[in-house]
Amino acid sequence: MSTDATRLWEKGAALDAAIHRFTVGDDPYWDRRLVHWDCLGSAAHARTLSRAGLLDASELGSLLTGLATIDARARDGAFAIPAELEDCHTAIEAELIRSCGAAGEKIHAGRSRNDQVATALRLFMRHHALDWAPQVHRFIEALAQRAAVDGNVPMPGYTHLQPAMPSTVGAWLHALAEAALEQYRALLDLLGRLDSCPLGTGAGYGVPLPLDREYTASLLGFTRVQRSAIDVQNSRGRMEKYFVRVAADFATLLEKLSSDLILFATAEFGFIGLPDALTTGSSIMPQKRNPDVLELLRARGARLRTRLSELEAVTAGLTSGYHRDLQLTKEPPIRTAEELPDMLLIATRVIADFTVDRDRLQTAMRPELYATHAALALTTAGVPFREAYRRIADEVRGGRFDANRAREWRDNPTGVANTIWDAIRDECTALRSQCANVAARIASAESALLPASE
Numbered sequence: 394m395s396t397d398a399t400r401l402w403e404k405g406a407a408l409d410a411a412i413h414r415f416t417v418g419d420d421p422y423w424d425r426r427l428v429h430w431d432c433l434g435s436a437a438h439a440r441t442l443s444r445a446g447l448l449d450a451s452e453l454g455s456l457l458t459g460l461a462t463i464d465a466r467a468r469d470g471a472f473a474i475p476a477e478l479e480d481c482h483t484a485i486e487a488e489l490i491r492s493c494g495a496a497g498e499k500i501h502a503g504r505s506r507n508d509q510v511a512t513a514l515r516l517f518m519r520h521h522a523l524d525w526a527p528q529v530h531r532f533i534e535a536l537a538q539r540a541a542v543d544g545n546v547p548m549p550g551y552t553h554l555q556p557a558m559p560s561t562v563g564a565w566l567h568a569l570a571e572a573a574l575e576q577y578r579a580l581l582d583l584l585g586r587l588d589s590c591p592l593g594t595g596a597g598y599g600v601p602l603p604l605d606r607e608y609t610a611s612l613l614g615f616t617r618v619q620r621s622a623i624d625v626q627n628s629r630g631r632m633e634k635y636f637v638r639v640a641a642d643f644a645t646l647l648e649k650l651s652s653d654l655i656l657f658a659t660a661e662f663g664f665i666g667l668p669d670a671l672t673t674g675s676s677i678m679p680q681k682r683n684p685d686v687l688e689l690l691r692a693r694g695a696r697l698r699t700r701l702s703e704l705e706a707v708t709a710g711l712t713s714g715y716h717r718d719l720q721l722t723k724e725p726p727i728r729t730a731e732e733l734p735d736m737l738l739i740a741t742r743v744i745a746d747f748t749v750d751r752d753r754l755q756t757a758m759r760p761e762l763y764a765t766h767a768a769l770a771l772t773t774a775g776v777p778f779r780e781a782y783r784r785i786a787d788e789v790r791g792g793r794f795d796a797n798r799a800r801e802w803r804d805n806p807t808g809v810a811n812t813i814w815d816a817i818r819d820e821c822t823a824l825r826s827q828c829a830n831v832a833a834r835i836a837s838a839e840s841a842l843l844p845a846s847e
């Protein structure tokens with residue numbers, strides 16, 4: 394691309410090179426992920442300008458072809474964002490001016506990089522949130538399948554990491570599935586929050602041109618416009634937090650899964666085994682098979698959660714309206730979008746492939762785990778609970794406790810009822826079809842925005 398193009402705000406005065414470098418920062422790097430989305434936003438804006446009589450049909454055609462070409466070049470890694478042009482919005486506009494001439498000079502009427510960047514990010518986040526859905530679905534399905542195989546295997550339940558009550562592998566898997574389902578619901582809620590169109594609000598105080606914002610919104614596959622122009626700017630960082638929040642809460646769940654499995658896979662616990670394909674070795678200790686994959690899943694989860702603090706920190710003290718601070722709210726959602734899918738993929742793989750050592754688990758089912766059950770059995774026979782509690786406590790302390798008192802439970806460890814897994818699967822199916830509806834609506838809108846490029 395020609396680099397004699399200038400910044401959009403250039404008025405002839407020289408800018409200090411260090412100041413320029415500092416204010417541009419990493420923008421050209423992160424904005425590479427936004428080129429496609431800014432091309433779509435620009436196409437919707439050009440169509441809206443044309444509807445308002447501000448571009449004629451041939452100017453519109455030329456701009457749309459120019460945008461499709463830029464989009465295709467970006468897909469091939471052949472569209473550069475030179476640092477002197479600051480960001481993708483400027484680079485795209487400069488290229489349109491180069492390729493479309495006068496029409497290129499017209500496209501910025503009624504828009505600002507402030508509503509452009511909000512739009513590009515919203516489209517980006519919407520796309521990635523939709524992309525997460527099938528992976529979340531597969532993760533939950535892997536848990537359900539695992540439960541169908543090992544669900545009834547007894548497993549000690551811990552509080553304070555001390556043996557507490559009898560539980561099952563199925564109950565442990567179920568807890569993870571419910572937490573994942575909650576995030577699946579949150580994903581749909583997120584899609585709803587992201588479903589308002591920022592474009593057409595300019596720098597944050599509206600645009601004194603007859604732009605049909607409802608039309609722009611529908612072109613981009615949004616069901617509503619974001620009505621307040623000021624709120625468009627105020628919501629930078631806020632929308633990103635919603636997006637990162639869903640991923641961060643998922644990450645928390647994956648951290649718990651990792652920590653549980655790391656503990657269960659120790660020689661001392663030995664409840665589960667990790668097949669060779671999931672473990673890595675030591676350069677010095679010949680016997681080692683290490684759960685590095687789980688440790689890194691946990692650490693990446695922890696790091697992903699810091700993206701949320703980053704967004705909180707950058708946006709907390711800002712007054713209403715645009716501030717350049719907001720430029721730094723791009724990196725956290727972009728990193729998040731790139732990191733979560735791999736984490737989900739790896740976690741799903743681990744769920745499917747770890748082995749359960751039924752003998753070790755059986756051995757770990759020490760009689761005291763059944764003490765609460767035994768006390769409750771006495772209460773059903775009419776003994777007040779506090780007295781039953783003392784009796785069982787005495788038996789345990791005196792080494793006289795016999796788990797046969799709770800044999801009913803001990804001999805029939807039941808995982809989680811199939812009807813519960815069925816309900817989880819049904820809800821997943823319903824969520825998947827809701828996500829698919831949103832995806833279809835968006836795909837049909839987006840695919841109509843730009844002419845097909847060769």
Ligand code: ARG
Binds near residue numbers: 507510716
């Ligand atoms: N890179 C900028 C951002 O992300 C784009 C908007 C620049 N707007 C401005 N008024 N300087 O916020």
